[in-house]
Amino acid sequence: MIQQTPKRVQEDKTSLQRMLEIAAVLGLIFLFFLVFAYWSKLPNSIPSHYNAAGEPDGWSGKGTLLLLPIISLVLYFGLSTLTRFPHLYNFPWKITEENMERQFYLAQMMILSLKAEIIWLFGYIEWKTIQTGLGKADGLGSSFIFIFLGVIFGSIGFYFVKAFKDK
Secondary structure (H helix, E strand, O other): OOOOOOHHHHHOOOHHHHHHHHHHHHHHHHHHHHHHHHHHHOOOEEEEEEOOOOOEEEEEEHHHHHHHHHHHHHHHHHHHHHHOOHHHOOOOOOOOOOOHHHHHHHHHHHHHHHHHHHHHHHHHHHHHHHHHHOOOOOOOOOOHHHHHHHHHHHHHHHHHHHHHHOO
16 A cells, blocks of 8 residues: 655646646636625625526525635635645555556546636636626526536546556
């Protein structure tokens, strides 16, 4: 059993890993920017829940606009911490000295990808919530749930295919 992540796996970041990290940080900045840029323009009641068709079916005070940026911030730090310890992940196949570096890299890439994707998907939800609150949109759109699930499960599926080939 691998007891710890080798230093080279922890410290050596590829340009793609750095790019995903930058994308996640830009997504966080975007989320907080939206709140501060539109706060004073929003009515007191904004959508707080959407049905499967992407239509608002729950309304709350505009303070709920802070939820997604805060959740994204917690998600960012939690997943950033998680990427530093791939030796603790539960892999569906045996990790050996021969496949360890590649398996750890692929798992880290999956986590980094999901982090950036979820933050930007939250950014979209935040944007559409603001636009709906301002009367400029009717919700998230009927295809949003399929796009959201497709992006998330597509990334996970891509990881499993690549990792299975390199096991």
